Amino acid sequence: MTTTRQPPKDLRDFYEDPAVPVASGTPRSRRQARMLAAALGPGTGTHTTRTVLDIGCGDGTAAATAAPLLTGHRVIGVDWSQDALRRARAHLTHPIRGELTGPGLPFATGCADAVLFSEVIEHLVDPDAALDEIRRVLRPGGHLMLSTPNLAAWYNRALLLAGVQPVFSEVSLRAIHGRPGKEVVGHLRLYTPRALREFVAAAGFEVVRLEGAPFHGVPRPLRPLDRLACARPSLASILLLHARKT
Template sequence: MTTTTPVKRSGLRDFYEDPAVPVASGTPRSLRQARMLAAALGPDTGTTRTILDIGCGDGSAAATAAPLLPGHRLVGVDWSLDALRRARTRVPYAVRGELADGALPFRSACADAVLFSEVIEHLVDPDAALDEIRRVLRPGGHLMLSTPNLAAWYNRALLLAGVQPVFSEVSLRAIHGRPGREVVGHLRLYTARALREFVAAAGFEVVRLEGAPFHGVPRPLRVLDRLACARPPLASILLLHARKT
C-alpha cells in the first residue's frame, strides 16, 4: 500500500511544525502512564514535586495526568511552536526546549519526574536525549517513557509475510509497504529487550515495564491487542518506569 501526502516538507523541523502532524499519544495510554507515575511518587505528603512532560505535544497527556497528580507542578516542554500554542490551552506551564546537550531550560537535578511519551522514536540522537533527561532529574527521580513496540504481536506476523512493520516508516512523505495512512515521523523503534538495555546503559535503573494497546488496531483485533498487554514484549506500546541512579 502506498499513500501520498500533499504537504511538502523540507526537513524534520518543518515536518513537526506542520499542524496536520499528530502530537498526542491518546488518552488511554496517557492514563496508564499517569497511574504508573502516581504509584511511583507514592501518597501525597504535601510536598509539591516538579514533573516535566518533555515532548508534551498539544498538552493533552499532561492534562490527562494532572487529576491523578494533585498538588504537583506539571510543566510541558516542546520545541514545536505550534504544539506549544496548543499546549498552553491545557497546561499552566509550557516552555520551549530541545533535547540537545544542556539545551533544556532547567537547572541540573531540578525535576522529580519526567514524562517522555511517544518521543524517543522520533529522535535522531536518543542517547543525547536520555543524557539531558538524566541531567535535569534529581537522584532517584522517575522517568516514565512510552514508545511503540517493534516486536508487537502483529508486527511479528507482518514480518513473516514480508510486510513492513506497523510504526516503522521509510519516508516523511508517504507510507510504503505496510498498513496505515498516517506519516508521523518515526525514526527509531525498540523491542522490550532493546528498550530496557538502552535505558539501563544511560544510567537508569529499570523498575517496571508494562504494555498498552494501540488505538490504530482494527476493531475486530482490539481484544487480542488488550490481551497482549499482559506480556509487554508482545504489546503494541511499551510503558517503562525507570529511576535515575
C-alpha cells in the same frame, strides 16, 4: 502507497506542520500516569509536591489526562514545536519551549523529580543525547516514565513473517509505503522490550518496571486482542517503562 504531503525541508519543518499528529491515545496516558502516581505518592503539601516535566508534551492532552492522577504535583509541559505549544496552552498553564539537544533544556541540573517522555524517543535523531539531558535535569533517584511503540508487537511479528513492513516503522517523511496505515508521524527509531531495557540502563538508569499498553490505531475488531496482549509487554503495542536515575 497512500496520500502524500508536501515534502518538509527538515525535521523541524516536519514537526511544525499542524497536520502531523502530536497526541497519543488516552489509555496509554492513563496507564503511564498511574505508574507515575504510584512512584511519587500523594502530593498533599509543600514537602510532598513533586516537579514533573512532560518532555515532548505535544498538544497537552496527555498531561491533561494524567493531571487527575497527579493531584498535588506540579506538571510542566515542554516541547520544541511552536505549533504544539500553541495547542498545549488549552491544557497546560505554562508550556515551555525547550530541546533535548543543542543548548539543552531550560532547567537547572537536578531540578525535576520525574520526567514523562511519552512517544518521543522514536522521533529522535540522537536518543543517547536526549537521555543524557533527561538524566541531568532529574534529581538522584528521580523517575523516568518513558513510552514508545513496540517493534515486536503481536501484529508486527505476523506482518514481518508475511514480508510486510511493520506498523510504526516509516521509510519516508512524505508518505507511508509497504505497511498498513495512512499517517506519517516521523518515526526514526523503534525498540523491542529487550533493546529498550538495555538502552535505558546504558544511559545510567535502573529499570524498575516494564508494562504494555494498547494502541489507539488498532482496527476496532482487533482491539480486544490488543488489550489482552498488554498482559505480556513483549507482545504489547506500546511499551511503558519506569526507570530511576542511579
